[in-house]
Amino acid sequence: MLRELWNDAEGGFHPASAPDFLPETALREVQLRRLRAVVARAYEHVELFRSRLDERGLTPDSIQQLEDIQRLPFTVKTDLRDTYPFGLFASPMSDVVRLHASSGTTGKPIVVAYTREDVEVWSEVMARTFAACGMHRGDILQNAFGYGLFTGGLGAHYGGETLGATVIPISGGNTDRQIMLIRDFQVSALCCTPSYFTHMVERARELGVDLRELPLKIGIFGAEPWTDGMRKHIEAEAGIKAYDIYGLSEITGPGVASECSTQEGLHIFEDHFYPEIIDPETGEALPDGEEGELVLTTLSKKAMPMIRYRTRDITSIITEPCACGRTIRRMRRIGRRSDDMFIIRGVNVFPSQIEAALLRVEGTLPHYQIILTRAHGLDQIAVEVEVTPEVFSDKIRGLEEVRKRLAQAIEHIIGIRVELRLVEPRTIARSEGKAKRVIDRRNEG
Amino acid sequence: MKLQQLSLFLENRPGRLEAPLAAIAAEDINILTLSLADTAQFGILRLIVRDWEKAKRILEQDGWVVNVTEVVAVDVLDRPGGLAAALKILEDADLNIEYMYAYSLRRGDKAILIFRFEDPDRAVQVLLDKGLHVVGGEELISSTS
Numbered sequence: 210m211l212r213e214l215w216n217d218a219e220g221g222f223h224p225a226s227a228p229d230f231l232p233e234t235a236l237r238e239v240q241l242r243r244l245r246a247v248v249a250r251a252y253e254h255v256e257l258f259r260s261r262l263d264e265r266g267l268t269p270d271s272i273q274q275l276e277d278i279q280r281l282p283f284t285v286k287t288d289l290r291d292t293y294p295f296g297l298f299a300s301p302m303s304d305v306v307r308l309h310a311s312s313g314t315t316g317k318p319i320v321v322a323y324t325r326e327d328v329e330v331w332s333e334v335m336a337r338t339f340a341a342c343g344m345h346r347g348d349i350l351q352n353a354f355g356y357g358l359f360t361g362g363l364g365a366h367y368g369g370e371t372l373g374a375t376v377i378p379i380s381g382g383n384t385d386r387q388i389m390l391i392r393d394f395q396v397s398a399l400c401c402t403p404s405y406f407t408h409m410v411e412r413a414r415e416l417g418v419d420l421r422e423l424p425l426k427i428g429i430f431g432a433e434p435w436t437d438g439m440r441k442h443i444e445a446e447a448g449i450k451a452y453d454i455y456g457l458s459e460i461t462g463p464g465v466a467s468e469c470s471t472q473e474g475l476h477i478f479e480d481h482f483y484p485e486i487i488d489p490e491t492g493e494a495l496p497d498g499e500e501g502e503l504v505l506t507t508l509s510k511k512a513m514p515m516i517r518y519r520t521r522d523i524t525s526i527i528t529e530p531c532a533c534g535r536t537i538r539r540m541r542r543i544g545r546r547s548d549d550m551f552i553i554r555g556v557n558v559f560p561s562q563i564e565a566a567l568l569r570v571e572g573t574l575p576h577y578q579i580i581l582t583r584a585h586g587l588d589q590i591a592v593e594v595e596v597t598p599e600v601f602s603d604k605i606r607g608l609e610e611v612r613k614r615l616a617q618a619i620e621h622i623i624g625i626r627v628e629l630r631l632v633e634p635r636t637i638a639r640s641e642g643k644a645k646r647v648i649d650r651r652n653e654g
Numbered sequence: 655m656k657l658q659q660l661s662l663f664l665e666n667r668p669g670r671l672e673a674p675l676a677a678i679a680a681e682d683i684n685i686l687t688l689s690l691a692d693t694a695q696f697g698i699l700r701l702i703v704r705d706w707e708k709a710k711r712i713l714e715q716d717g718w719v720v721n722v723t724e725v726v727a728v729d730v731l732d733r734p735g736g737l738a739a740a741l742k743i744l745e746d747a748d749l750n751i752e753y754m755y756a757y758s759l760r761r762g763d764k765a766i767l768i769f770r771f772e773d774p775d776r777a778v779q780v781l782l783d784k785g786l787h788v789v790g791g792e793e794l795i796s797s798t799s
Binding site: 415416596597598601602603604605608609630631632633634635636 | 659661663664665670691692693695696698700714715717718719720721723752753770
């Protein structure tokens, strides 16, 4: 009863959102209590963690206050590979009700496990995510995250149901049908990767469907970095508010952090996921406000606790209180991952820098791909950009100018000459999940 | 008096021309004339078709980026100096030609040229004032059939 009352009120929140508004002292108490419990659990059940603590002469009792977390060793992605498949589990298989796996770019995937309680926490944080993005009971949610081993689909599914939304489990792909259902089912909220939604917008335009005239009002996008320029484009083209959410399989999947109505940073559900920012070079903890690598600790995970997991995502903690009233801290949008960075002729380049240059010239973000090759021992970078109606001209001179402007904008930012190729629409592979922006062929042939 | 020309972006590699042409052929849309401009890396296919709105819709459905431009078709005498005389009129009127190409059919002693002007409306006016025959869409289509 209470659940329904709260959740229906305009601007009201689902009761699951209550921890978002905890007073800071109460929040820190919860965090410390949970941190001590999870460290004890991992020490008892996970051999790798125990041996690392033993080497350092630490025990779970070494954690007396939250800051003591800095004494604990980091967990990194290769730890999950090295212990593949079940080496980091802290629960017996009889308590594990679900496995997910992320596609590894090289070799074996990364496996993650959930107890029934873990699934409940995950559902709760995803419900809090949807609530923060303005959803209520009665919203019709088209879930276009991929269902399957990827955590996106089922995470959003359970969260949507927990909130009381009507979930359409369409999964990714079959874009024409996605557009048909948005219209026919009067979908009010949709979640998927931002690159897939960009593709949907483009396809809707081709089909002559004006998304702005449909009831769709809320877009919830995550699983890959995207820019504010892309957000403006999506919001204008589809007539929605587009929210950024954050998560990763190793921690739980989607539901680690979410934007709220202000769209100014992502609230971290820190009663379950304890954030730290470190210097990625030295591993030293950085104070709130400084930019560095996000490190997360799962405070309530049972089947697979992650202690100080290095996300490789670069961000900073926002200290100012949020206008929405939530007390849990925010982090800035993830613009780049230290993983995405590539080094060309000794220069560090992030795809987001190239994206920014393309946006500046075109006004909207075209589909693009970065191709790295090696010729005569020298690294070459080519950027392929699909021609859009906005820049297409019937004059060769007009297109040559666009090409030149794009190349110069990129060169200006990264300081390296690029070969810019205009390509036909739809020649760059569309992803129904995470977009693949960089193709590195330097070690082929 | 002006004609609607469709332009398509193509990459300059083998086989690229076939797909859009096949798409409009499948819908029984007749191409009145076409021209291809290219650089080493890309090209622009320019088409004048019987039903440009339908052709545009079909091509866009197939994901092509299509641009519609107004062009002007002009009759010139098909003999040495015929084109030069027409160009002289345009030059005197200070009309800027972005590009031009020949229409594939000739009619009697006339050849038709397609012009892309910076200012097509003024170009039509000047050409008419100077007594040149500007070929409209209907006329172009009937001369082909």
